[in-house]
Amino acid sequence: xxxxxxxxxxxxxxYDQIETLLTQLMGDExxxxxxxxxGRASIESPTLLIEFELGRPxxxxxxxxxxxxxxxxxxxxxPNSMGxxxxxxxxxxxxxxxxxxxxxxxxxxxxxxxxxxxxTEPSLFQQGASGFEGWAVSWTQNLYLGPSLLEAEEVxxxxxxxxxxxxxxxxxxxxxxxxxxxxxx
Numbered sequence: 641x642x643x644x645x646x647x648x649x650x651x652x653x654x655y656d657q658i659e660t661l662l663t664q665l666m667g668d669e670x671x672x673x674x675x676x677x678x679g680r681a682s683i684e685s686p687t688l689l690i691e692f693e694l695g696r697p698x699x700x701x702x703x704x705x706x707x708x709x710x711x712x713x714x715x716x717x718x719p720n721s722m723g724x725x726x727x728x729x730x731x732x733x734x735x736x737x738x739x740x741x742x743x744x745x746x747x748x749x750x751x752x753x754x755x756x757x758x759x760t761e762p763s764l765f766q767q768g769a770s771g772f773e774g775w776a777v778s779w780t781q782n783l784y785l786g787p788s789l790l791e792a793e794e795v796x797x798x799x800x801x802x803x804x805x806x807x808x809x810x811x812x813x814x815x816x817x818x819x820x821x822x823x824x825x
Contacts, residue, residue, distance in 0.1 A: 645748035651695070651708060654752075654783050657745040658690055658712070665739055670732070675715070678764070683772040686722070686732065689715040698782050703750060704789025713778040714740075715763045719771075726773040733760045733775035740779055747783075755779040 648654055655674075663672045666688070675691035691713045698707030716732040718725040737760050744752045756779060763776035800814035807813060 646746055647748045647751060648783065649785050649787075651692070651710070651783065651785070654710070654745065654747065655690065655692065657747060658714075661743075661745060662688055662690070662714070662736075662739075665735075675713075678715075682770055683717045683719050683766075684721075685719065686728070687715075687717045687772075688732075688736070689717065691715065693778075701750065701784035703784075705751065705784035705786050707782050707784055709780060709782045711778065711780050713763075713776050715774050715776045717764060717772045717774040720767075720769060720773065726775075729763075729773045729775045730760075733777050736777045740777055750788075751784045753782040755781045 646653060646657060648657075659672055659674075666672065670686040670688050672688045672690065675689045678689055692710055693713055694711040696709045698709040700707055714733075714736050716729045716736060718729040718732070722728055737758060740755050740758055742754055744754065758777065758779040760775060760777050763774035765771065765773050799817045800811075801817050802808070802814040805813035
């Protein structure tokens with residue numbers, strides 16, 4: 641398992657992570673597309689559309705990074721040619737909702753909060769034999785982009801000791817602590 645977490649500096653990387661993980665979750669069962677594809681092609685197979693509906697500023701992160709709060713929606717669309725298309729869309733939406741819960745999408749936890757205000761509700765639909773039924777899973781999630789504004793931690797190099805140094809800010813006056821002088825209890 642890869643333990644390296646993504647440290648994004650652009651919102652599109654957040655989108656790409658969502659798309660990648662949904663594609664892995666659903667495999668060949670569903671097509672995952674961006675919302676911009678809606679209306680360009682008919683929904684002929686089970687489809688998920690990812691939509692970023694709203695972005696807003698938030699409170700800066702603990703390390704000073706700027707906060708971008710996004711409202712994300714996954715539209716779960718099933719063609720009417722499927723039996724019980726509305727119920728299948730509802731079932732897929734329930735699966736997506738459980739997947740979204742607590743998901744940080746492989747992004748470093750210092751740069752993303754857990755999803756908040758997760759909800760499922762009826763979504764897009766189109767009547768007729770070539771139409772579709774849809775349910776949507778929506779949530780808000782804060783993303784903290786850019787470099788940390790904290791200074792890099794000072795490297796100290798172990799415990800050092802000075803007895804009455806002439807200049808307490810001079811590192812050369814401090815010597816490594818000798819463990820050999822420790823009592824043998």
